[in-house]
Amino acid sequence: AQSVTQLGSHVSVSEGALVLLRCNYSSSVPPYLFWYVQYPNQGLQLLLKYTTGATLVKGINGFEAEFKKSETSFHLTKPSAHMSDAAEYFCAVSPTGNTPLVFGKGTRLSVIA
Amino acid sequence: DGGITQSPKYLFRKEGQNVTLSCEQNLNHDAMYWYRQDPGQGLRLIYYSQIVNDFQKGDIAEGYSVSREKKESFPLTVTSAQKNPTAFYLCASSTTGGLAYGYTFGSGTRLTVV
Numbered sequence: 001a002q003s004v005t006q007l008g009s010h011v012s013v014s015e016g017a018l019v020l021l022r023c024n025y026s027s028s029v030p031p032y033l034f035w036y037v038q039y040p041n042q043g044l045q046l047l048l049k050y051t052t053g054a055t056l057v058k059g060i061n062g063f064e065a066e067f068k069k070s071e072t073s074f075h076l077t078k079p080s081a082h083m084s085d086a087a088e089y090f091c092a093v094s095p096t097g098n099t100p101l102v103f104g105k106g107t108r109l110s111v112i113a
Numbered sequence: 114d115g116g117i118t119q120s121p122k123y124l125f126r127k128e129g130q131n132v133t134l135s136c137e138q139n140l141n142h143d144a145m146y147w148y149r150q151d152p153g154q155g156l157r158l159i160y161y162s163q164i165v166n167d168f169q170k171g172d173i174a175e176g177y178s179v180s181r182e183k184k185e186s187f188p189l190t191v192t193s194a195q196k197n198p199t200a201f202y203l204c205a206s207s208t209t210g211g212l213a214y215g216y217t218f219g220s221g222t223r224l225t226v227v
Contacts, residue, residue: 103148106153
C-alpha cells in the first residue's frame, strides 16, 4: 500500500528564511504528487502538483517542489518565508491518478518575526 | 461561483445519536470523497464515490455510511456505531479520469460529541 511520510510535524523558520518541508512516498509506479495548505478551521487548498513532465513544479504563493524519483521525494520549498505562510501543509500521493489520494500526517509551519 | 459546500460548520452529537453531514458540489465533478482529520493524524479516507449510485469503503469506514443518489450530493452519516466521532470532516471532489487536477475541498464540518 502506498504511504506518505512527512518529516517533522512542526517546522519553525524566521521571516525571510528558506522554507523546506520534506515529503517521501512509497509507490511502485510513478505517482501523482500534491502539496496542499490548510489554514485553521478551513479546507485544504492546492499549492502545486506533479503529474508528468518537468520534475520541478511551481505553485502558488512562491512555493515550488521537485520530484526526485531516485529518492522517492517531493520536498516543498520557498526561498523567503512570509508571516502569511504559517499554516499546516500536507503532502499527498495517488499511484495511478485514478485512486484516492493518500495524505501524509502534515507539517505545521510557524514563521517567527 | 463553483465550489463545494459543507454544512453545518459545527455539529454536536449526543451519545447514541446518528448525525448526517451534508456535502454539495456544483463543479460537475463525478468523484466525491469523505476524509476524517484528527490532530497529528493527517487525513484518512472514509468513503468515496466515482459515479452516482456507487461508492467504496476507504480505510476507516466502520461506523459511517454514505449515499450517492445525485451527482451533486454525497452526504455522510456518522452512526452510533462510531465510538470516537469527534473530528474534523472534509469533503472533496475531483474530475472524471483521475486526479490530474487534484481535489477541490469543502471548508469542513467539526463534529463534537457532547
